[in-house]
Amino acid sequence: MKRATLWIAMLAAFSPSSHATGDSLDELGLEDLVKTEVTSVSRKSQSLSDVAAAAFVISSEDIRRSGAQALPDVLRMAPGIEVAQIDNGRYAVTARGFNGRFANKLQVLIDGRSIYHPMFSGVLWELDPIPLEDIERIEIIRGAGAVMWGANAVNGVINIISKHSRNQTGGAANVTVGSQGYGNVYARIGQSLDEKTSFKLSVQGRYAEPSKQFDSRDDAEDRLKNGVVDFRFDRDLGAGSDLAIWANASRSTLGDLWRIKPENIGGSIALSPMSFMQRLHSETLVGRYRWLSDIGIESSLQLSGSRSGIEITDFIDESRTTFDLDYLGRYAIGTHDVQWGLGLRNSSDDVSATGSYLQIQNPSFIHRTSGIFVQDDWTLIPESLKLGLGMRWDKATRNDSSYSPHATLLWTPSQMDSVWLKYARAPRTAARAEQDVSILAGLTVQQTQFGNLPIVQYARPSGQGLNAEKAEGLELGYRKQFSNTVSADMTAYRYRYTKLRSGSQSGLIGCNNAFLFVPIPGMQVDPARCPGILSGQMVLLQEIQAVNGLAGWSTGLELAADWLVTPNWRLQLSYSWSKLNMDEGKDQISNADAEMTQRAKPRESASLRSQWNMTTSQQLDLWLRAMSSYERVNITDATPSTSSEPNYVRIPGYVTLDLRYGYRINKDLEVAVIGRNLIGARRFEYLSDYIPTIANEIKPSVMFTTRWKF
Amino acid sequence: MSHGKLRRLAALLTCSLGLLLAVPTTYGEVASEGQLKAAYLVNFLKYIEWPGTRTTVNICLFGRDSLGPYLASYEGRQVGGRELRIRKVNSPEQLADCQELFIPETEEARAGAVLRWVDKQAILTVSDAETFARDGGAIALVRTEGRLQFDINADALNRANLKASSQMLRLARQVIGSVR
Numbered sequence: 001m002k003r004a005t006l007w008i009a010m011l012a013a014f015s016p017s018s019h020a021t022g023d024s025l026d027e028l029g030l031e032d033l034v035k036t037e038v039t040s041v042s043r044k045s046q047s048l049s050d051v052a053a054a055a056f057v058i059s060s061e062d063i064r065r066s067g068a069q070a071l072p073d074v075l076r077m078a079p080g081i082e083v084a085q086i087d088n089g090r091y092a093v094t095a096r097g098f099n100g101r102f103a104n105k106l107q108v109l110i111d112g113r114s115i116y117h118p119m120f121s122g123v124l125w126e127l128d129p130i131p132l133e134d135i136e137r138i139e140i141i142r143g144a145g146a147v148m149w150g151a152n153a154v155n156g157v158i159n160i161i162s163k164h165s166r167n168q169t170g171g172a173a174n175v176t177v178g179s180q181g182y183g184n185v186y187a188r189i190g191q192s193l194d195e196k197t198s199f200k201l202s203v204q205g206r207y208a209e210p211s212k213q214f215d216s217r218d219d220a221e222d223r224l225k226n227g228v229v230d231f232r233f234d235r236d237l238g239a240g241s242d243l244a245i246w247a248n249a250s251r252s253t254l255g256d257l258w259r260i261k262p263e264n265i266g267g268s269i270a271l272s273p274m275s276f277m278q279r280l281h282s283e284t285l286v287g288r289y290r291w292l293s294d295i296g297i298e299s300s301l302q303l304s305g306s307r308s309g310i311e312i313t314d315f316i317d318e319s320r321t322t323f324d325l326d327y328l329g330r331y332a333i334g335t336h337d338v339q340w341g342l343g344l345r346n347s348s349d350d351v352s353a354t355g356s357y358l359q360i361q362n363p364s365f366i367h368r369t370s371g372i373f374v375q376d377d378w379t380l381i382p383e384s385l386k387l388g389l390g391m392r393w394d395k396a397t398r399n400d401s402s403y404s405p406h407a408t409l410l411w412t413p414s415q416m417d418s419v420w421l422k423y424a425r426a427p428r429t430a431a432r433a434e435q436d437v438s439i440l441a442g443l444t445v446q447q448t449q450f451g452n453l454p455i456v457q458y459a460r461p462s463g464q465g466l467n468a469e470k471a472e473g474l475e476l477g478y479r480k481q482f483s484n485t486v487s488a489d490m491t492a493y494r495y496r497y498t499k500l501r502s503g504s505q506s507g508l509i510g511c512n513n514a515f516l517f518v519p520i521p522g523m524q525v526d527p528a529r530c531p532g533i534l535s536g537q538m539v540l541l542q543e544i545q546a547v548n549g550l551a552g553w554s555t556g557l558e559l560a561a562d563w564l565v566t567p568n569w570r571l572q573l574s575y576s577w578s579k580l581n582m583d584e585g586k587d588q589i590s591n592a593d594a595e596m597t598q599r600a601k602p603r604e605s606a607s608l609r610s611q612w613n614m615t616t617s618q619q620l621d622l623w624l625r626a627m628s629s630y631e632r633v634n635i636t637d638a639t640p641s642t643s644s645e646p647n648y649v650r651i652p653g654y655v656t657l658d659l660r661y662g663y664r665i666n667k668d669l670e671v672a673v674i675g676r677n678l679i680g681a682r683r684f685e686y687l688s689d690y691i692p693t694i695a696n697e698i699k700p701s702v703m704f705t706t707r708w709k710f
Numbered sequence: 711m712s713h714g715k716l717r718r719l720a721a722l723l724t725c726s727l728g729l730l731l732a733v734p735t736t737y738g739e740v741a742s743e744g745q746l747k748a749a750y751l752v753n754f755l756k757y758i759e760w761p762g763t764r765t766t767v768n769i770c771l772f773g774r775d776s777l778g779p780y781l782a783s784y785e786g787r788q789v790g791g792r793e794l795r796i797r798k799v800n801s802p803e804q805l806a807d808c809q810e811l812f813i814p815e816t817e818e819a820r821a822g823a824v825l826r827w828v829d830k831q832a833i834l835t836v837s838d839a840e841t842f843a844r845d846g847g848a849i850a851l852v853r854t855e856g857r858l859q860f861d862i863n864a865d866a867l868n869r870a871n872l873k874a875s876s877q878m879l880r881l882a883r884q885v886i887g888s889v890r
Contacts, residue, residue, distance in 0.1 A: 030753045034881050038858045039742045050774045050798070057816075137816075164818075166841060195844070236845065240822040292823045296802050330820075332801030383798060415782035415796070481779035484745050564742055616856065 039567040052388055052408035052420035053145070054080065054477055054491040056560060056574075058138040060163070065611055065621045067660040067674035067703070069176070069184055069206070071132065072125050075158065076625060077607050079558040079574035080142045080491075084651075084686040087222040087696045088208045089126030089254045092686050095142045095156030096493070097554055097580050097601050101689040105428055105471070107145070107153035110160045111246065112326060113286055113304050116152055118347050118367050119318060121431030124310070127252045127280045128228045129160075131204035133174060133186050136163040142558070143475050143493060146404035146426035147373050147390035150343060154426045154471045162246075165190055165232045166198040171710045178674075178703030181209030196236040203229050210255065214684040214695040221255040221275050222696065240292030245285075252280040256312075259636045259692045260357065260440070271443060271638045273694060276315060282308035298330040314355040322347040335379040345369045349432070356533045359438040361461070367432060369396040375406065386410040394427060398435060399468050402427040416482075422475040430466035434501060434546055437461060440531065441544065442635035442692070444647070450518050452640045454539045458531065459503065462546045469548065470498045485564040492557050500550035502585065502593040507543040512536055549590040550597065552582035568613040575606045592646055599648065602630040619662040619672075627685075629653040636692040649687055649695075656680045668710060674703040746858045747838060747851055748780035751812060754849065755789045757878035760809055760832050761871055767792040770799045770808035772824060773817040802827040813837040813847070821845065832871050843886055848872070852883060859883040 028036065056078040068074045072091035076083045082099045084092040094103035102122035108115050115129050116122065138160050145153040168190040176184040183206070190200030208224040231247040257273040286304040293299065302324070309319040328341040348366040353359055375390030388408035395401040404425050412418040442457035473495030481487045508523045510516070511530035515523065520540070527535045534541060556578030563571045580601045585591035610622040633646040641647065657679045662672040677700045684695040741749070751769055760767075767789055771778055781796045788794070799805060811833050813821050818839045825846050828835060835847045842850035843861040848870065850861045865887030867874055879885055 028749060028753075030750075030757060030878060030881050033746065033749055033753060034857065034859050034883075036741055036746060036858070037856050038746050038853065236822070240826040242822060290819075290822075292826055296823075296827060298820060298823045334801060334803050337800045377800070379800070415778040415785075484742055484780065487779075567742070 037567070039564060050410070050412075050418070051141075052386070052410040052422055052477075054142040054475060054489075054493070054558060056140045056142075056489075058140070060136055062609075063132050063135060063138075065619065065660060065662075066609075066623060067621070067658050067672075067676060068132070069182075069703075070125070070128070071160075073676075074132065074138065075140070077572070077574065077609060077623075078140045078142075079560050079576045079605075079607075080156070080556070080578075081140065082602060082605065082627075085698050086686045086693055087220055087254075087256070088211055088224040089222065089226065089252065090256075090693075091125040092689075093123065093125060095140075096495075096556060096578060098155065098597065099600065101686075101691060101693065104152070104431065105154035105156075105469075107149050107157040108160070109149065109157065111162050111244075111286070112159075112288070112300075112302055112328075113284070113324060114150065114152075114345075118322075119310065119320070119349065119351075119432050121152065121428070121434070124252075124280060126224070126226070126254050126278075127250050127282060128204065128206065128226050129250060129282075130162060130230055130248065131186055131202055131228060133172070133188070133204070134162050134168070134200075134202055134230055134232075136161045136167075142491070143422065144404070144406075144424035144426035144471055144473065144495070146394075147375055147392045147406035147424070148339070148341075150371055150392075151369070151394040151396065151402065151404070151427050151429050151468070154428045154469070162230075162232065163200075164198075165200040165234045166192055168200040168202075168232075169198060172202075172708065173710075174705065174707045176674075176703050176705040179701045180211065180699065181207070182701065182703060183207045184705075196238070197234070199231070199233040201229070201231045203227070211699065212697045213257075214682070214697045217697075220694065220696045221257050223253075223255050225251075225253040227251045237291075240290075240298070242290050244288045246287075247285050249283045250281065252278075254278050254280075257694050259694060271636050271692075277313045279311045280309065282306060296331065296333070300326075300328045302326045302328075316351065316353055316358060316360075318349055318351045320347060320349040335382075337377040337379075338374070339376075340374040341372065343369070343371045351432075351436075353437075356531060357440045359531070361436045361438075365432060365436070367397050369394065369429070371395070373404075384412055386412075394429070396429040396468075398465055399427075399429045402429075402468050402470075416480060418479045420475075420477045420479075422477075423473070424475075425470065425472040427468035427470055429468045430501070434466055435461050438531075443638065444636075445638050445640045446540075446644070447640040447642045454537075454638075455542050456534060456539050457542050457544055457635070459544045459546065460506065466501060466546055467499055467548050469500050472496050472498075473554075486562070488559070488561040490557070490559050493555070495554045496551070497554065498551045499548035500552070500597075501546055502549040502590040503544035504547040504549055504587060505542065505589045506545040507541075509541040509543065511541055512538050514538065515540070544589060547590070549586055550582060550594055552580055552594070552597070555579050555581070570611045572609045572611075573607070575604070577604050579603065588644075596633050596646065599631040602628045602653070604628040617664040619660070619664075621658075621660040621662070623658040624655065625658070626655040627653055632687045635688050651685065651687060652681070652683060654680045654683050654685075668708060670707045672705045672707075674705060676701050676703070743853070743858065744777060744780040748777050748784065750851060750858070750860065751777070751781065751810060751836060752784050752787075752789060752794065754810060754834060754836065754878075755794070757875045758834055758867075759873040759875075762832075765792055766795055767809050768795045768797055768807055769810045769812065770797045770805065772799055772811055772813045773820065774814065775812070776814050776816070777812060805831070805833060808833050810834045810836060813839070813842070815839040821847065828870070830869055830871075834870065834872055835866070843884070854883070861886065863887055864889045 072083050072093045075081045092099045102120040104121040108123050142156040145157045149157040172188040174186040186204045188202035192198040206226040210223045211220045228250040233245040235243045256276045259271045261272045261274040284306040288302040290300040304324045306322045311317045323346045325344045330339045371394040373392035377388045390406035392404040406424045408422045410420045438460045441459040446453045475493040477491040479489045510525040511534045515525045558576040561573045580598045582594035582598045585594045606626045608624045612620045631648045637647045656677050659675045664670045687695045815838045836849045838851045843863040848866040861884040862882045863886045
């Protein structure tokens with residue numbers, strides 16, 4: 001009933017009302033048009049109306065007016081994207097479920113170059129890949145998009161497009177200071193060398209004092225120090241060809257606390273936090289040449305080389321060199337628009353495990369991936385019906401080759417409506433860490449008739465090797481422009497996931513010979529098989545091997561609506577509902593994995609943004625965000641438990657508000673006050689993973705920012 | 711927070727939005743960007759002279775178009791004694807019958823290629839990418855100081871064998887190159 005009321009209210013709100021501006025514009029001549037005032041709130045972002053996929057665009061103005069300081073916070077405005085902040089710099093970000101600190105089903109590209117990390121298969125969000133100020137727009141396409149964007153674009157792809165350097169000439173300096181010792185300094189210079197050549201250089205530094213742990217209110221030791229330098233050079237070579245060069249260097253230093261250190265306090269085991277320092281760096285050089293052949297084939301060749309490293313004190317030290325080659329071709333002929341491409345990547349690493357919590361086999365490894373695709377968009381009936389067919393082949397070291405077909409049908413019965421149907425399949429290739437890393441993954445204490453027994457979970461890589469995970473599904477979308485001021489976009493999807501990685505119990509080991517006298521079914525006593533710090537201890541080691549053991553269904557509905565209420569006021573709504581239904585696993589551990597995955601999915605999320613230009617120099621922006629609750633397992637828990645059920649912790653849902661008031665002093669100088677996370681109860685957004693993260697408080701914050709162009 | 715609470719909040723929000731709509735708003739001469747761009751595209755047809763005579767005039771929208779909905783209401787109208795048609799195009803062959811071609815800013819990456827396709831054809835190229843006229847396109851729609859204005863590249867018009875009226879040249883924010 002409530003739901004019905006909601007939908008009626010929503011329909012009423014977004015129906016084409018009496019309120020269209022009328023046809024007065026039609027009668028105007030050019031002389032009048034140049035004098036006509038244009039709405040101050042721009043709608044640049046609604047430009048993917050012809051795409052047969054669930055697409056959402058975030059413009060540079062949306063980014064600026066959101067008040068967000070980090071890329072993941074910007075992504076919260078898109079329907080279907082789940083963002084959970086872990087601490088000052090770390091985020092868990094995914095599209096359509098399976099979220100985690102190393103969420104691995106979302107591909108992220110910056111100017112066509114993937115920043116998906118082959119070590120963990122995920123994105124290290126704490127490293128600022130590019131200053132937010134330098135982003136032209138972000139195109140988010142939810143759903144399987146492997147054919148164009150490569151393996152791992154399983155649940156979606158985020159395409160970050162940077163500003164062309166000729167649009168960034170001159171200088172700029174932005175300074176933001178805020179609560180919790182927050183500071184953000186950005187500076188840029190750019191120049192047009194001649195009609196066809198331009199460059200820009202920007203630097204950004206961000207700093208934040210540590211946040212607080214949610215439970216104890218102790219220092220979370222997550223002091224953030226980030227820096228990024230970004231250079232871009234563009235040259236128009238004429239006749240449809242151009243050259244672009246990017247050079248980028250980024251650093252991040254961020255502390256962390258893990259509940260990982262077992263301590264014997266008064267005869268019982270307790271876990272105390274252990275502090276780690278994490279240093280990330282990345283240096284990248286990219287060149288792209290685009291040209292047009294005489295018969296009209298558009299081509300783009302991009303070469304890039306990068307060096308990067310992850311260092312976590314007393315834990316892991318990784319350094320990596322990656323080379324990428326990407327070719328894209330496009331030939332539009334008659335009713336066909338054909339695109340094809342080739343991508344090669346060679347990524348070599350050296351990894352050393354420096355503590356006793358983690359072991360790695362193959363300390364040096366070369367990961368090679370290659371993929372080719374072809375895609376045709378075929379106009380069957382002009383202006384009305386378009387068929388898209390595509391196929392991709394991928395091969396990665398230690399992974400099977402995989403085929404990703406893609407088919408779409410786009411029907412536009414009128415200029416105002418479009419309906420699309422999509423079928424797609426995508427693989428998620430197994431990452432280096434999943435295949436080579438053994439890690440102490442959790443600790444629980446079981447109350448038994450023999451007393452309290454600590455059980456340590458020890459994740460080992462698969463003996464047989466892991467295969468790629470697979471997703472395959474259908475989507476149906478409808479887009480409508482109700483009037484000149486109201487548009488909406490709806491998507492329903494259902495995907496089948498198979499071969500998802502899960503754990504499977506491969507052994508239960510007693511680490512002390514005393515266990516010889518304890519009859520536990522299935523247990524072997526073998527202290528030598530336990531990692532150094534556990535050998536001889538009165539603990540049980542539960543060995544868990546990674547297998548492709550899970551499968552399930554994901555179903556969801558997403559809505560985005562955009563309404564220009566008055567010429568100075570724009571509202572944007574997004575809402576998503578989704579559900580995971582995992583199949584039952586083969587054994588107790590994979591069963592528990594299935595349940596954990598299912599319960600870790602927040603059911604609903606919503607965002608309502610209001611952009612209001614009060615006067616020509618004043619802007620007031622409001623962003624109301626809501627997320628429903630979900631559950632995660634506390635993987636390290638020293639409280640004795642009598643059941644074999646994992647200890648679920650509920651991460652409460654929330655509604656919160658961001659505000660921004662901007663004042664333009666003159667055309668080159670703007671100041672703004674930003675408040676983030678202003679309402680709602682004290683909260684944390686994330687807990688635990690493979691890494692036993694501590695729940696940190698996400699606090700209200702206030703910032704003051706100045707933007708100066710010169 | 712429970713689902714129920716979240717839903718109630720959403721309902722409250724949407725209801726208040728509905729109420730806001732009921733309040734009559736007056737507009738004056740303020741138009742949305744999309745509307746204004748569409749009006750420009752139609753208006754240019756009146757100020758540009760194409761070689762030859764025909765009974766229809768076509769505005770073609772290239773690639774991932776964003777103006778279609780705003781132009782829909784103009785379809786079938788008479789502009790300068792010719793019937794206006796709106797078409798979506800993707801490939802060079804489809805351009806043959808276009809008098810005016812709009813390349814949206816989001817297709818800027820392909821603008822260079824498209825300009826080469828239409829080179830020396832009597833097609834008026836228009837884009838909302840700010841530097842389009844400087845980059846060899848005929849007309850760029852540029853947002854400045856709360857208004858939408860246009861830059862003209864006279865050399866591009868000459869190459870396309872198109873003639874712009876003196877009034878149009880006078881109204882342009884900037885004319886690049888020399889008028890023949």
